Amino acid sequence: MIDSHCHLADKAFAGDLAAVLLRAEEHGVHSAVTIADSLQEARRCMEIADEYEQVFCTVGVHPHNAKDWQPDDGKQLRMLALSSPKVRAVGEIGLDYHYDHSPRDTQRAVFREQLTLAAALSLPAVVHCREAIQDLKEILTAFPAVPFVIHCCTEVWEDVAPLVEQGAYLGFTAIATYPKSEDIRRTIRECPMDRVLIETDAPYLAPAPHRGGRNEPAYVREVAKLIAEVKSLSLAEVDAITTKNTIAFYRL
Numbered sequence: 001m002i003d004s005h006c007h008l009a010d011k012a013f014a015g016d017l018a019a020v021l022l023r024a025e026e027h028g029v030h031s032a033v034t035i036a037d038s039l040q041e042a043r044r045c046m047e048i049a050d051e052y053e054q055v056f057c058t059v060g061v062h063p064h065n066a067k068d069w070q071p072d073d074g075k076q077l078r079m080l081a082l083s084s085p086k087v088r089a090v091g092e093i094g095l096d097y098h099y100d101h102s103p104r105d106t107q108r109a110v111f112r113e114q115l116t117l118a119a120a121l122s123l124p125a126v127v128h129c130r131e132a133i134q135d136l137k138e139i140l141t142a143f144p145a146v147p148f149v150i151h152c153c154t155e156v157w158e159d160v161a162p163l164v165e166q167g168a169y170l171g172f173t174a175i176a177t178y179p180k181s182e183d184i185r186r187t188i189r190e191c192p193m194d195r196v197l198i199e200t201d202a203p204y205l206a207p208a209p210h211r212g213g214r215n216e217p218a219y220v221r222e223v224a225k226l227i228a229e230v231k232s233l234s235l236a237e238v239d240a241i242t243t244k245n246t247i248a249f250y251r252l
């Protein structure tokens with residue numbers, strides 16, 4: 001089993017990352033992809049991936065941080081991506097109109113610039129979307145050569161179905177296990193299994209009974225269990241298929 005999206009560079013893991021990764025291993029989670037949300041965090045993700053053989057990483061600037069984008073940042077990201085074989089995607093990038101931490105036109109420009117980078121580097125993109133699906137779709141259609149995952153997918157199926165038909169992956173977190181998430185469970189039900197990734201988005205979004213506390217890669221099992229239940233598959237089947245999907249997407 002692989003945690004396809006977590007933030008191991010977050011300060012929540014500064015004190016005990018080795019123990020966290022050992023616990024993941026003990027729970028059958030043999031690998032993880034640590035995702036960047038800024039240039040600074042990308043550098044830290046790369047250090048972690050250098051230190052731990054089973055960890056891979058991404059480089060990218062989150063839409064929350066788009067307002068801090070400097071003209072030189074695309075070049076910086078490109079240099080980072082080319083400097084380590086552990087960098088497997090550009091991310092996380094996208095649009096967040098829920099928090100609006102950056103002006104929307106800036107978010108769109110920074111998203112486009114990083115998709116251009118992904119295309120130039122032949123890397124897939126890890127895409128964050130919150131209350132912005134129409135603009136997101138419009139931008140992504142201009143980059144048909146960039147494979148992508150909509151991570152932490154909370155979209156209703158009708159909104160993402162055309163993307164999935166064109167080859168997009170959907171990443172699901174423990175949000176799908178929460179009682180109110182019937183729409184997300186319906187999206188899981190409709191999504192073909194060969195397009196499904198599992199992730200924690202740790203340290204955020206811990207599953208019950210850890211809800212409200214720190215999430216960590218070991219808990220990605222809870223997401224796999226939920227998907228098994230919704231899809232009427234065994235946990236072993238979900239493990240096998242999502243592992244295969246994650247390896248294919250990130251070329252691990």
Ligand SMILES: [Zn+2]
Binds near residue numbers: 152
């Ligand atoms: Zn995100």
Ligand SMILES: [Zn+2]
Binds near residue numbers: 005
């Ligand atoms: Zn994330």
